[in-house]
Amino acid sequence: GAVVSQHPSWVICKSGTSVKIECRSLDFQATTMFWYRQFPKQSLMLMATSNEGSKATYEQGVEKDKFLINHASLTLSTLTVTSAHPEDSSFYICSASRAVNTEAFFGQGTRLTVV
Amino acid sequence: SQELEQSPQSLIVQEGKNLTINCTSSKTLYGLYWYKQKYGEGLIFLMMLQKGGEEKSHEKITAKLDEKKQQSSLHITASQPSHAGIYLCGADGAGSYQLTFGKGTKLSVIP
Numbered sequence: 001g002a003v004v005s006q007h008p009s010w011v012i013c014k015s016g017t018s019v020k021i022e023c024r025s026l027d028f029q030a031t032t033m034f035w036y037r038q039f040p041k042q043s044l045m046l047m048a049t050s051n052e053g054s055k056a057t058y059e060q061g062v063e064k065d066k067f068l069i070n071h072a073s074l075t076l077s078t079l080t081v082t083s084a085h086p087e088d089s090s091f092y093i094c095s096a097s098r099a100v101n102t103e104a105f106f107g108q109g110t111r112l113t114v115v
Numbered sequence: 116s117q118e119l120e121q122s123p124q125s126l127i128v129q130e131g132k133n134l135t136i137n138c139t140s141s142k143t144l145y146g147l148y149w150y151k152q153k154y155g156e157g158l159i160f161l162m163m164l165q166k167g168g169e170e171k172s173h174e175k176i177t178a179k180l181d182e183k184k185q186q187s188s189l190h191i192t193a194s195q196p197s198h199a200g201i202y203l204c205g206a207d208g209a210g211s212y213q214l215t216f217g218k219g220t221k222l223s224v225i226p
Binding site for chain 1: 203
């Protein structure tokens, strides 16, 4: 199979602090990883695409300095929400693909609450 | 940009009844994915459709992609409480695996 693990599953942090979310492909090498955010009562929105070894490509309207994405290895991508604010509270989910234009497998998601 | 509209937004059915969820795209679908989401869990991949007229089944769930490749339907036969959750359709653009999602259909199954 193809398993993608996200950690943590949920996190509560204080306003102004940073929080890191990890996305790991456990049994395959992921050339490409995608980060999504789900707003309440809305669909998942793509935030950025990261390719191993290169800078992430952010979607329009997503602040790259606030949502830092690192894809340092073929099995790990991280999303760091810097200086978090309550409006950043959301459900973040990643997906990983072995190669460009191949099926993506989703992590379990991370529910972030900023207080 | 591509938009996906799902209907209905929510659905309550009695156990044993059949139901259908629709997903309509504003553009031609190159790949249409159906996922199921339960609260606190990740998306569970159900099926992927690519060819116009294609139909796939998994257990009691059947998904179809119409000939014009702009609409898909998900049909559940003899629904059970385990089918409850949010069903999402997702689509990728030509040559891309960056998915656009519908807003989801919340399904409740009453025993």
